[in-house]
Amino acid sequence: xxxxxxxxxxxxxxxxxxxxxxxxxxxxxxxxxxxxxxxxxxxxxxxxxxxxxxxxxxxxxxxxxxxxxxxxxxxxxxxxxxxxxxxxxxxxxxxxxxxxxxxxxxxxxxxxxxxxxxxxxxxxxxxxxxxxxxxxxxxxxxxxxxxxxxxxxxxxxxxxxxxxxxxxxxxxxxxxxxxxxxxxxxxxxxxxxxxxxxxxxxxxxxxxxxxxxxxxxxxxxxxxxxxxxxxxxxxxxxxxxxxxxxxxxxxxxxxxxxxxxxx
Amino acid sequence: xxxxxxxxxxxxxxxxxxxxxxxxxxxxxxxxxxxxxxxxxxxxxxxxxxxxxxxxxxxxxxxxxxxxxxxxxxxxxxxxxxxxxxxxxxxxxxxxxxxxxxxxxxxxxxxxxxxxxxxxxxxxxxxxxxxxxxxxxxxxxxxxxxxxxxxxxxxxxxxxxxxxxxxxxxxxxxxxxxxxxxxxxxxxxxxxxxxxxxxxxxxxxxxxxxxxxxxxxxxxxxxxxxxxxxxxxxxxxxxxxxxxxxxxxxxxxxxxxxxxxxxxxxxxxxxxxxxxxxxxxxxxxxxxxxxxxxxxxxxxxxxxxxxxxxxxxxxxxxxxxxxxxxxxxxxxxxxxxxxxxxxxxxxxxxxxxxxxxxxxxxxxxxxxxxxxxxxxxxxxxxxxxxxxxxxxxxxxxxxxxxxxxxxxxxxxxxxxxxxxxxxxxxxxxxxxxxxxxxxxxxxxxxxxxxxxxxxxxxxxxxxx
Numbered sequence: 001x002x003x004x005x006x007x008x009x010x011x012x013x014x015x016x017x018x019x020x021x022x023x024x025x026x027x028x029x030x031x032x033x034x035x036x037x038x039x040x041x042x043x044x045x046x047x048x049x050x051x052x053x054x055x056x057x058x059x060x061x062x063x064x065x066x067x068x069x070x071x072x073x074x075x076x077x078x079x080x081x082x083x084x085x086x087x088x089x090x091x092x093x094x095x096x097x098x099x100x101x102x103x104x105x106x107x108x109x110x111x112x113x114x115x116x117x118x119x120x121x122x123x124x125x126x127x128x129x130x131x132x133x134x135x136x137x138x139x140x141x142x143x144x145x146x147x148x149x150x151x152x153x154x155x156x157x158x159x160x161x162x163x164x165x166x167x168x169x170x171x172x173x174x175x176x177x178x179x180x181x182x183x184x185x186x187x188x189x190x191x192x193x194x195x196x197x198x199x200x201x202x203x204x205x206x207x208x209x210x211x212x213x214x215x216x217x218x219x220x221x222x223x224x225x226x227x228x229x230x231x232x233x234x235x236x237x238x239x240x241x242x243x244x245x246x247x248x249x250x251x252x253x254x255x256x257x258x259x260x261x262x263x
Numbered sequence: 264x265x266x267x268x269x270x271x272x273x274x275x276x277x278x279x280x281x282x283x284x285x286x287x288x289x290x291x292x293x294x295x296x297x298x299x300x301x302x303x304x305x306x307x308x309x310x311x312x313x314x315x316x317x318x319x320x321x322x323x324x325x326x327x328x329x330x331x332x333x334x335x336x337x338x339x340x341x342x343x344x345x346x347x348x349x350x351x352x353x354x355x356x357x358x359x360x361x362x363x364x365x366x367x368x369x370x371x372x373x374x375x376x377x378x379x380x381x382x383x384x385x386x387x388x389x390x391x392x393x394x395x396x397x398x399x400x401x402x403x404x405x406x407x408x409x410x411x412x413x414x415x416x417x418x419x420x421x422x423x424x425x426x427x428x429x430x431x432x433x434x435x436x437x438x439x440x441x442x443x444x445x446x447x448x449x450x451x452x453x454x455x456x457x458x459x460x461x462x463x464x465x466x467x468x469x470x471x472x473x474x475x476x477x478x479x480x481x482x483x484x485x486x487x488x489x490x491x492x493x494x495x496x497x498x499x500x501x502x503x504x505x506x507x508x509x510x511x512x513x514x515x516x517x518x519x520x521x522x523x524x525x526x527x528x529x530x531x532x533x534x535x536x537x538x539x540x541x542x543x544x545x546x547x548x549x550x551x552x553x554x555x556x557x558x559x560x561x562x563x564x565x566x567x568x569x570x571x572x573x574x575x576x577x578x579x580x581x582x583x584x585x586x587x588x589x590x591x592x593x594x595x596x597x598x599x600x601x602x603x604x605x606x607x608x609x610x611x612x613x614x615x616x617x618x619x620x621x622x623x624x625x626x627x628x629x630x631x632x633x634x635x636x637x638x639x640x641x642x643x644x645x646x647x648x649x650x651x652x653x654x655x656x657x658x659x660x661x662x663x664x665x666x667x668x669x670x671x672x673x674x675x676x677x678x679x680x681x682x683x684x685x686x687x688x689x690x691x692x693x694x695x696x697x698x699x700x701x702x703x704x705x706x707x708x709x710x711x712x713x714x715x716x717x718x719x720x721x722x723x724x725x726x727x
Contacts, residue, residue, distance in 0.1 A: 049527030051520065052459060054466040070467055085531050088452050
């Protein structure tokens, strides 16, 4: 901010539209507020229809100049009732953020259904060629929310039926129905962990995601360039980088940091 | 009464409790709300005890356990369910409400205790207005509490029955289904997108204004050469106009968001109505329409019967099953040993009534829960809602025992009378049910008439 104060303010030169989808109650609105405002309120009301949050991004181009962009976060209601009315909001999508609840396993498996819904009903701006990048033709991000109340590995949530089922599976009486989305739908192995109420979110990853979307839309860079020149292009500015274990989520390579987990 | 029977009873209770919890988790909890284990256990306990009561009625007709076992089961069940309904649930309910508001544990416990004492007092005083067993035999007997619980439960049953009797034909009849044009939906969708885009534009403007103000205040801090007075003037003039602009923008943004929410709900309603209209044109829809006419006739018949029984104080003491069989046999001139078969027919009849009443209640529960929990309520209030529903469910099933007694043949009624003990006025409950049923049905008719005419008016003058 201080760098720009002396210069004349350039008006933002465009916007990218990011859809936030996921089951009802996983925390999409809280996450959107966290991304835009830096903090989220205690009790966020249920979203009816769609709420759009706007964030101002300062983008560093390759020529090392600054350009301002807006990111529109379209936070769509996940309520089952509104299924037929939602398709209205799926237009000119540049990117998608899938949100699921770490304390409810079912929300993760329903991301599959969400991906299918958006892929079939949505209109995408600059879609990717359908060559092995999963169902959704635009870049996406998967965030697991409520990391603060998520059960530790092997624990159980407050749901008694799920807890009983978990116990039975552990005893080996039932085969574990690990209904995780298949890797064809979500290629790339990592996602983000977040706890919106506590303000815990990897903002760098989010900012990198937005930057990538801006580059795709306005600077004509496709995904293929990322496969070849991954390490040099992206300003890696996380403090605890471990370059030995890098990974890809949908074409954007990052070095590992402690907030990742396996999908 | 041997150990085997005791084990069977315990096993059946456990099974019922587990199915209650399963129902809660799979059917009621649709959107991942906050859940507490104790709330789920209480719901399961009330569900198990209620279903056990109904089960016991069936076991009277087809004697499954020994009479002593059944007697013990009745007494135990009634004690437990009354204790839960009158003492445990109100206390825990109030405790959770206070905890959700953020009080500490001790304060919430004390407040809940005060609430419980107040509740018990009001509960007792309620008995003044209704015919209750005389207090000579003691204050906290099962009979006293069941009679009071019965009043509340019977009212709930009658309200649900009255509303259901009107709602079902209304939803089945094609007469009330509106014709929705695609263009109406499309125009509303256009308006919604316009409202959203305008909201986005204003939010962007607000961000830019806020940033330019910050930048200006930064530059202001560096300006040293201007005089003090001109600096003050500049501060006041600039910041007022920008603050005012930002404030105006915020007001406009809030208005646009509210408008977009309302438009979305309208679109949702129109789409639902359109689907209903399409369905009514299929052959299934036509069948439903005919059913609707039949059900509305039945509803009118029931209302008239209830009115008659209130006015004429006619209670009747023959159960419908035996009555129906007698009529059937008379029509077909069959010489049959009624006594042998009446037991099983009675069982089938009562069993069907119980099953339908249970199913109807659970469906209303699901509908009510989904409406209440998605109507803007917060996630934390789902626990309170479940507790409230557990209380209603317990009261509902206890009073269904009171009412079902009339449908039983006289030899089966004795167990209910004995188990409840004391002199409970059963006839009063039937008349009370009929009165509330008629009132509830009339109010529902009024409600639907108002809703229908307002929607007709909306369709004639659509929002442009």
